[in-house]
Amino acid sequence: MKTTLHRIAFTALATAISTSALAEDPLRIGAATYGLQGEFMQLWSNALEAHPAVLSGDVEVTVFDGRYDALVQSNQFDSMITRQYDAILFVPIDADACVAPVIKASAAGIPVVGSNTRCNTDQLASFVGSDDVLAGQMVAQQVIDQIGDNGKVVVLEGPIGQSAQIDRGEGIDKVLAENPGIEVLERRTANWSRAEALSLMENWLTAHRDEIGGVIAQNDEMAIGAIQAIIASGRSPNDIAIAGVDGITDALKAVTQEQMATILQDATAQAQGALDVALARLGKADEVPLSDIWERYPELEWAGGEADTYNIPWTLVDQDNVAELLEQRQ
Template identity: 35%
Template sequence: MKKVTLLAGLLAATTFATGGAGHAWADSAHPVIGFTVYDMSSFISLGKRGAEAIAKANGGTLLWNSAGMDVNTQISNFQQYINQKVDAIVVAPVNSATLAPQIAAAKAAGIPVIVTNLTAAPESKPDIVTYVGPDDVKAGEQEAQHLVDAIGNKGNIVVLQGPLGQSGEIDRTKGIQNVLAKNPNVKLLAMQPGNWARNKAYGIMQDWLSRYGSKIDGIISENDDMAIGSIQALKEKGLAGKIPITAVDGIKDGMRAIKDGTLLETNLQDGPLELGLAVQVAINHVRGQTVPQPAAMIIMPELTKANIDHYYDQMYGNPSAFIEGLPALVKSNLASGQFAHQ
């Protein structure tokens, strides 16, 4: 079975910060962690199980809120957690740029903030403990290079982006553009935000197929849900599996699409592992233990037909076993610096 190269050597380059003796938490043995997410996407819904498992294994309580892709709702989530005097806040932002005042307010109230999934805005970085999440530039580069290789380094492609302004979209788009800049014979026909959503991507792909037809040689999708929406549009034209698509996330439907040949490649952003890691980092900080600085950066493994069975079995064949072993895995990964190991 193909082995995935992980984040070897990162530990040596990683510095750490501690919660410090100055924090007067109410009960670090039973920490209360407030977790606010941008929406209950497929990735987040799966990741919630990991976050809950880590909290339970540490004797903690997890308070959970979804912002439903609404910035104001997430701002309210923050204020709620500050009012409740939680021990720490973990946030997967709707839009990182909008949360600087709330993050600063939490810090002023003595509540540490850990950002996950989308990186913090520059103005917020001095006020957060650390970032736990993917190297989205690298993920964009990996999916773009895989697509470019598949079409023989020449042809016409289209790109489905996440919501404009989210760091995931910004960084994955940057990675894609890095690869396209090195491949002048690959032409970009269109690039449009599908907002991580299947139905939105389905409509966009219908329009592109009508507009460009047989000119489309390949599709890059910045997440699996948009890829699945695109595949549905391709199926209606008898083109599924004939036009290569690459993506990011590794959700169940994305992995199944790799198995049936309608998706060429995806990059595994393991929701339970990532969100569980973020909760463990928050709890470690509450307890005055060391946490990675400036980030626990996760390099996503690429999934193809060559290795899909291993990851599918872990996450969907026997997911209860994976979740049961997650607390030990997360602690081991934090100790080794190989944050994506599974």
């Protein structure tokens, strides 16, 4: 208790006189995630812990589990503001519910860097993420490239109303509009869930028999559920074009068996990039080590950390790069 108080007092003092020298105590960065219960956010937070500035001890990160609840996230913001964190990395559960906490934090002088999921406010210091509309376009294009200009597809969507569902859906719509020969047989939510997608796909296979030529899934879990339904029905997933988004480990394995395609969302780049930008906004970019993502994606302009938005590119996972990606997961 005493040391905590001391630390808070010290940080406040240090901030107040804006010491030019490297602070004795590490910078305290809070990471507010929407929830740690999925593989993607696990990869994201693991990447954060592996950031060179964290490893060197210059930065101390605390990861908060938002438990998929906007209210929980808002409360966590309150405590981060009270405890005067130096900066906050924010992966909101909802693009609108996140606005109030961000305004509160920036009013308290704490820069908030968004990551992965968008927040509908101009108060974010910056946003480091990937463009979900683009992902939607890519996943739809993958399927259409395989089945040609004419064919019938089904679309598995995320929970209705979530921003990723809306944006990826928009991307899918764009591509479908450009391809009038493609007929959408069914379009339903399976709530990002493998088990739900499995049952749904089983029933669609019954209703549409062999008509289904492609499965456009807004995430990999649902794509894998669809593959399992296809196998269970005695068909081969190699005969149906299936694509998902995210690049979770099971999806990478499925790619090696040529059962599907996936669009890798780079959790490492999103997490570490956000921390890099936060450090730049705190004026520490020159004093502490930054991540190597800027070298890995040459098309990504660092711009001294001053840009409003950093769009981490999506990577199409195919036979060429899947082995290497799987290796990184081990």
